[in-house]
Amino acid sequence: MTTSMTEWSGPAIGLLDLDAFFASVEQLDHPQWRGKPVIVGGSPERRGVVSTASYEARRFGVHSAMPSYQAKRLCPDAIWTQGHFDRYRQMSARVMQTILDETPLVEQVSIDEAFFDVTPGRFSRESPIAICRRIQGRVAELGVTCSIGLGTSKTVAKIASERQKPRGMTVVLPGTEAAFLAPLPVSAMSGVGKATEARLRQMGVATLGQLARQDPERMRRALGVAGPSLVTRAAGREVSRVRERAKPEAAKSVSNERTFAHDLTTREDVAAAVRMVSQMVGTRLRSKGLRGHQVTLKLKFSYDKTRTAQRQLDAPTDDEHVFGAQALRLLDDVWHEGTPVRLVGVGVSGFGPEAPRQRQLELFSPEAGENDEATAPGRHRDLRALSVAADEVRSRFGKGSLSLGSELRLRESASDTAPMNKEAD
DNA sequence: TCTGGGGTCCTAGGACCC
């Protein structure tokens, strides 16, 4: 297919998606693993899931987000690894730089995906297709491969990128968007998950072509504010803009959660888990220089039963002794001893510059009592200094080098840092 | 020992204020 600039009218947006990225990096770094099934994910014994499966493993039916025990059954000889995230981030950065070398407007959307703007006449007069081909070749030189979708909007580019994988390139020429999208199931479009798909099915809408013909107002009533834009996007009429990625400092929340190999039932164990997870969050907050004034506790009792509770703090903090103590209090709102807990999560948010609304009541409430773990301001300072010192020790001697006695047993049963799932399910 | 972890955004109800 050849297209000169004169044939391309309107915006040209590309979406680059790295093929089985984590597994590909592992195969790049371990030549003896090439051509073999490789699975990056949590271990089958610890309630893990598959993050990425190499294409060799996919032939056995293994895919992202599959429970690891199931993947193990399908592909017993697969090579397993928990993943090497610093290495993936490094490789990702090189890929992003490669795209930037070809066009200045790049929006990284995840570790393995980026939109880029190659609209003819905007930064260059070259054919968008030629630029995409060159990007694909240069990425391959780095040792990993990618698939690219090219179209006049983000929605089209994204869907196109998934049509031919791995190492594919799918071009949807201007004017052909509606015909390209129409036969596809609604779930092909990002923003349409299980729930929305089911809702649309009830309404007799199964394909993007059918969705494109819906009354936007009807969709708004059925699906909320996102409804009308789904119609526009399904019709291929979306006007999208590639934006440089927001800075990491713009994070709105920092959280950690751990699933335990065996459910926790005693207050002692659950409280120890809350403290352990709070400590992980505290370390990350301090390393990012963020302080939040809201803490959230999350407990998962079974696969589909989760409860959360949150609370405002008197002042923004990055110290687990402060927000962790509040998280412990929230425990009683959502849990009673004896109920099995499979996951414990703690999050801190509310990094905005302004202080939360002062709540006079709190000053006199019994919960600000002296039996708090950390209440008196002087004690706060001492404990935070302790947290900072502990960060230092952990960074020098490893994460496991410092932990409370009660945490030790938990650390043994908690899944190791499970890699994020980098692919759509 | 079926189904992880880190995020963002939206919704809906109640509190509270004027």
Added chain:
DNA sequence: TCTGGGGTCCTAGGACCC
């Protein structure tokens, strides 16, 4: 004696993404 109405904050839960 039948209780307004807009705005904002807070909270819990859920959908979705990679």
